[in-house]
Amino acid sequence: AAAAAAVMAPPGCPGSCPNFAVVCSFLERYGPLLDLPELPFPELERVLQAPPPDVGNGEVPKELVELHLKLMRKIGKSVTADRWEKYLIKYLCECQFDDNLKFKNIINEEDADTMRLQPIGRDKDGLMYWYQLDQDHNVRMYIEEQDDQDGSSWKCIVRNRNELAETLALLKAQIDPVLLKNSSQQDNSSRESPSLEDEET
Numbered sequence: 001a002a003a004a005a006a007v008m009a010p011p012g013c014p015g016s017c018p019n020f021a022v023v024c025s026f027l028e029r030y031g032p033l034l035d036l037p038e039l040p041f042p043e044l045e046r047v048l049q050a051p052p053p054d055v056g057n058g059e060v061p062k063e064l065v066e067l068h069l070k071l072m073r074k075i076g077k078s079v080t081a082d083r084w085e086k087y088l089i090k091y092l093c094e095c096q097f098d099d100n101l102k103f104k105n106i107i108n109e110e111d112a113d114t115m116r117l118q119p120i121g122r123d124k125d126g127l128m129y130w131y132q133l134d135q136d137h138n139v140r141m142y143i144e145e146q147d148d149q150d151g152s153s154w155k156c157i158v159r160n161r162n163e164l165a166e167t168l169a170l171l172k173a174q175i176d177p178v179l180l181k182n183s184s185q186q187d188n189s190s191r192e193s194p195s196l197e198d199e200e201t
Helices: 002-006 018-030 041-048 062-074 084-099 101-107 161-174 177-192 196-200
Strands: 127-133 139-145 155-158
Touching: 018 041, 041 062, 062 084, 084 101, 139 161, 155 161
Parallel strands: none
Antiparallel strands: 127 139, 139 155
């Protein structure tokens, strides 16, 4: 037992984690079948070992990036080296719907239409507008072409309240003045018309 303890990996080393053994076993057994890059155990430990805060530039080792890219592409996900981390977050969020049973049981009671963010409207050119507000009241507004299949037209156009006000002013300026006048008249008439309660009294 003393001899085994003497050769044990230090606590911070990836090799001391059981998940590391699972990954190594998978790569050894199925890596060639999936055409994954060969990473010997010491090399895999090295790329998974977090460098001290004062060493390096914080970049993920190239070998680890390549391994993630290959694994994601093998499940049909189109992802590039400069965006793999962003894609991984999105993929993990989507996996919650299939693999997180507690979460799945809760959301199964929700209406399907409320589960996905819907556009708040379209402009005269057919661009769809998407709006988000977080718990700290930070705003984001995005635009996208109506028939966009690959997300190439997706663009963030609002990042703060000033930009939101400017965008709303620009959109309002595009509205036909006749439509604005009609809408204003309808609002006024609905305010002026007596309610059922007024008629009854």
